[in-house]
Amino acid sequence: MTEKLTDDQIKEMRRFSWRIRMEAIKCIAEFGLGHVGGSMSVADVLSVLYSDEMKYDPANPQWEERDRLVLSKGHCAPALYATLALKGFFPMEWLKTMNKNGTHLPSHADRLLVPGIDMSAGSLGQGGSVAAGMALAFKLDKKPNNVYLILGDGESQEGQVWEMALFAPQHHLDNLIAFVDYNKLQLDGFCDDICAMGDMAAKFEDFGWFVQNLEDGNDVVAIHEAIETAKTQTTGKPSMIILNTIKGLGWSEIQGKTNSHAPAVSHEQLEEALAELQSHYDAI
Amino acid sequence: MIVKELKPEAQEMRAAFCDRLIELAETHPELMVLDADLMGAMGTKPFLAKYPERTVDCGIQEANMVGVAVGLSLAGKIPFAHTFATFMSRRATDQIFISGAYSKANVKLIGSDPGITAKTNGGTHMPFEDMGIMRGIPQMTIIEPTDITMLKWVMGWMADNYGMQYMRLVRRESTKIYEDGTEFEIGKAVTVRDDADADVTIIASGLCVANSMKAADILAGEGIRVRILDMFTWKPLDDEAVIKAAKETGAIVVAENHNITTGLGAAVSETVVSNAPVPMELIGIHDRFGQVGSLEYLAEQYGLTVEDTVAAVKRAIARKG
Known part of the structure; x- marks a missing residue:
């Protein structure tokens, strides 16, 4: 069994989640609009990964022994940029430049421009295959690196995700730990109204994955425990952790609503959102 | 370096491909072979037998492959990934573009059965557009090896050089053009024939190189002098050789087993019109789909015969001022 987190560790992770959200929305507001909703729903898994699960070194982003993260839903890069900046991969000032001419931080995650990004993504459906390739290479070389993969629910409407879903169990990629940020919303509305994903846990299970279905995918403790379980499971299967999350979590103007995907964020709205997020932070 | 007499290669291209993979695997421990359920068709089962742990048959899923x-390459491997050229180009373009080229990965893409060599697999499997699709992807290196000597050299270059590279490859018969051991240079055309004061240059690729050499012999009998460039690297194109050909011979015929819309003829035209406009004739597929048939039948159907080349040369010369 894994060691239980202390109360202080839990508080630290929770605070980190809200810091990620605050910095992500500030980053988006500097430009005026961006992918707020998914950045808010994915913040907690990023908080856990970068708090104590992943091996990485901000001073040496290309460290060979690091674990890899593929944010396949690459449009949620603001949350990852915020995470990386807060962890010291690059200066916080960079967050003010997203999408501005000549920036290091394009709207979609870019491995060539951003220290700490392992794979460029943005054309949905592609990241899983790349993560599987990385995991396969580490297995063949008997290296201990884990590969983490974050998929979107809308993204999982892409057929390539299911090609990968067949491939990874075939090759026993138990060093691949994947998540679906199942926030139930996509650009045009609710997934259920557009192309329903249904029971994603059952789907991946049937494809041969070791699946954990988290009722509250924004709960850092649950995420931490699921990752620990995934790391220590001995089925030889790749792990899938379904995160039932809330899109736009923390900013009530968009939270769980169809306007949450990529809203404009005015100066006034930013103030409003930050006040809300700060109150969550302070409540810990 | 050029053989004295054109003869069919003794070995099929795919057998040479597999032999060379096994050779390179010995010197390149990171080399891996990927396929999408076409190892049997491509003749790479001997590689699987020798290196099972370095072979990944992904099943019928080209995009995932x-x-x-890409993922393997970003973790240090040197993957050679094969499927038919139709599927590699049309099915997996966005994966090649974004996961591969945009992300600066290191994958060696092999698309087999180019153009009419798909023969009885017919229209669904007959790629007249694969090189054009790849040419639209920034910074890709795009190659069509002419014979087995060149194939072996090119594969060594691919294994040694980081980057996204596409090679279209005939699976079966080809004509031996180069003596064993001939060295090449990526991005440099090979002058396979150069008559003094040539009247025209044929810029050819793939099976059109041998055709052009046969056409040149016929034309020589009629007093027409021909330069032939084997333009096996389509990108980066050898602009210098193209411009030189335009200026020195005053007319160009491009011969390719591909559509002329996005193919070698289009690429050469871009260089010619910008630098030294001269009359050009384009031998290749003119806005048509593929169909089943023998190589000879298909060459006639699409205007890729020796006679077609002779006629195109005469048309080009007639248009010279």
Whole structure:
């Protein structure tokens, strides 16, 4: 069994989640609009990964022994940029430049421009295959690196995700730990109204994955425990952790609503959102 | 370096491909082979037998195969990924573009059965557009090896050089053009024939190189002098050789087993019109789909015969001022 987190560790992770959200929305507001909703729903898994699960070194982003993260839903890069900046991969000032001419931080995650990004993504459906390739290479070389993969629910409407879903169990990629940020919303509305994903846990299970279905995918403790379980499971299967999350979590103007995907964020709205997020932070 | 007499290669291209993979695997421990359920068709089962742990038959999922190859390469492997050229180009373009080229990965993409060599697999499997699709992807290196000597050299270059590279490859018969051991240079055309004061240059690729050499013999009998460039690297194109050909011979015929819309003829035209406009004739597929048939039948159907080349040369010369 894994060691239980202390109360202080839990508080630290929770605070980190809200810091990620605050910095992500500030980053988006500097430009005026961006992918707020998914950045808010994915913040907690990023908080856990970068708090104590992943091996990485901000001073040496290309460290060979690091674990890899593929944010396949690459449009949620603001949350990852915020995470990386807060962890010291690059200066916080960079967050003010997203999408501005000549920036290091394009709207979609870019491995060539951003220290700490392992794979460029943005054309949905592609990241899983790349993560599987990385995991396969580490297995063949008997290296201990884990590969983490974050998929979107809308993204999982892409057929390539299911090609990968067949491939990874075939090759026993138990060093691949994947998540679906199942926030139930996509650009045009609710997934259920557009192309329903249904029971994603059952789907991946049937494809041969070791699946954990988290009722509250924004709960850092649950995420931490699921990752620990995934790391220590001995089925030889790749792990899938379904995160039932809330899109736009923390900013009530968009939270769980169809306007949450990529809203404009005015100066006034930013103030409003930050006040809300700060109150969550302070409540810990 | 050029053989004295054109003869069919003794070995099929795919057998040479597999032999060379096994050779390179010995010197390149990171080399891996990926396929999408066409190892039997491509003749790479001997590689599987020798290196099972370095072989990944992904099943019928080309998009995933390309993504997996990218992931392998970003973790230090040198993946050679094969499927038919139709599927590699049309099915997996975005994966090659974004996961591969945009992300600066290191994957060696092999698309087999180019153009009419798909023969009885017919229209669904007959790629007249694969090189054009790849040419639209920034910074890709795009190659069509002419014979087995060149194939072996090119594969060594691919294994040694980081980057996204596409090679279209005939699976079966080809004509031996180069003596064993001939060295090449990526991005440099090979002058396979150069008559003094040539009247025209044929810029050819793939099976059109041998055709052009046969056409040149016929034309020589009629007093027409021909330069032939084997333009096996389509990108980066050898602009210098193209411009020189335009200026020195005053007319160009491009011969390719591909559509002329996005193919070698289009690429050469871009260089010619910008630098030294001269009359050009384009031998290739003119806005048509593929169909089943023998190589000879298909060459006639699409205007890729020796006689077609002779006629195109005469048309080009007639248009010279």
